[in-house]
Amino acid sequence: MLDCSLYPDLLVTKWHVLSPRCPFKTAKLHCGTPKMKTFASVVRCVRVWFGYLVFLITRRTSEYKLIERRDLTSGVTNPVILLRFEVPDSTKFENKIFDSVGVSQRVNGRMVNRYYSVASSAEDKGFFDLMIKVYPNSKMGTHLQQLKVGASVTVLNPIGYLDYLSINVNHIGIISGGVGLAPFVHLIRHVMKSQRNIHIKMLFANQTKQDIIMHDQLVTWAQEFPNFVVHFILSRPDDSWTGLKGRITSELIQEYMPSANLNPLIGICGPADLNKLAKRSLYDQGHRNYYVV
Numbered sequence: 324m325l326d327c328s329l330y331p332d333l334l335v336t337k338w339h340v341l342s343p344r345c346p347f348k349t350a351k352l353h354c355g356t357p358k359m360k361t362f363a364s365v366v367r368c369v370r371v372w373f374g375y376l377v378f379l380i381t382r383r384t385s386e387y388k389l390i391e392r393r394d395l396t397s398g399v400t401n402p403v404i405l406l407r408f409e410v411p412d413s414t415k416f417e418n419k420i421f422d423s424v425g426v427s428q429r430v431n432g433r434m435v436n437r438y439y440s441v442a443s444s445a446e447d448k449g450f451f452d453l454m455i456k457v458y459p460n461s462k463m464g465t466h467l468q469q470l471k472v473g474a475s476v477t478v479l480n481p482i483g484y485l486d487y488l489s490i491n492v493n494h495i496g497i498i499s500g501g502v503g504l505a506p507f508v509h510l511i512r513h514v515m516k517s518q519r520n521i522h523i524k525m526l527f528a529n530q531t532k533q534d535i536i537m538h539d540q541l542v543t544w545a546q547e548f549p550n551f552v553v554h555f556i557l558s559r560p561d562d563s564w565t566g567l568k569g570r571i572t573s574e575l576i577q578e579y580m581p582s583a584n585l586n587p588l589i590g591i592c593g594p595a596d597l598n599k600l601a602k603r604s605l606y607d608q609g610h611r612n613y614y615v616v
């Protein structure tokens with residue numbers, strides 16, 4: 324839930340185009356008279372539905388060639404792969420923070436469409452990356468895992484935009500689980516490069532150490548950039564694990580996320596139960612500016 328009166332620019336998010344129900348949720352104003360709230364809701368709904376219509380009319384698909392495939396995790400139940408696609412003309416693929424793309428493929432004779440967060444940064448010219456978790460017998464995951472380098476996929480160009488730069492935020496919290504890291508890679512890289520005095524605190528939940536995507540990269544970033552702090556938590560650690568153990572709880576969120584009085588922006592991305600717990604805990608702890616990516 325976002326306090327839209329504070330962050331009006333956050334209204335145009337991917338959820339407004341992906342789910343027609345969400346505009347009504349996020350359009351809620353947390354202050355003002357009941358009449359003002361109703362008026363603001365109506366204006367926002369009209370704006371969102373208009374945006375949805377424009378999106379449907381103007382959405383573009385392009386073919387992108389797979390140029391690299393890498394295992395980000397292996398030997399685990401649901402491995403995560405990184406797929407790198409060639410972008411011959413960067414002006415035609417402009418991904419912003421928290422953008423996702425739609426991938427359309429014919430799988431066993433039927434069209435399958437799935438959304439994936441763009442895990443590369445806007446500064447990465449000539450390619451974009453997707454991190455894909457491959458569930459057993461899954462339609463798109465298994466299909467993309469078997470895709471040959473050189474083959475093309477149909478991609479609906481990036482949508483969704485959280486303009487965190489337009490809001491005066493000095494503290495960012497990230498609560499993610501597994502492949503829920505994907506949308507935050509761009510954000511972390513952007514903050515580190517921007518040299519702005521923004522502090523990021525991250526809680527990253529996984530089952531085993533082997534499941535942690537980009538573990539070494541995250542540790543390196545935390546060493547190089549003192550404003551970035553990452554805490555890993557494992558639900559099935561082995562005996563050598565010395566970090567946090569168990570599942571993310573309300574108490575851990577209170578301890579490891581920036582406190583509500585700093586008015587931080589908190590991004591959440593993980594399995595549905597984690598998202599639900601995080602939203603409820605943050606709300607109870609006085610946060611109002613959190614966002615399920």
Ligand SMILES: Cc1cc2nc3c(=O)[nH]c(=O)nc-3n(C[C@H](O)[C@H](O)[C@H](O)COP(=O)(O)OP(=O)(O)OC[C@H]3O[C@@H](n4cnc5c(N)ncnc54)[C@H](O)[C@@H]3O)c2cc1C
Nearest residue numbers: 423437438439440454455456458460461462463464502505
């Ligand atoms: C905006 C957005 C961004 C997304 N970004 C990413 C991303 O960056 N990376 C990514 O991997 N996915 C992402 N997803 C989810 C993705 O779109 C697919 O839903 C997911 O990859 C499963 O699709 P599939 O065809 O591989 O599996 P399906 O064929 O749909 O599912 C097959 C089986 O896999 C299992 N399964 C599927 N999803 C889950 C789940 N979440 N938890 C546990 N078991 C499951 C179930 O057993 C299911 O029966 C995103 C979704 C949205 C809406």
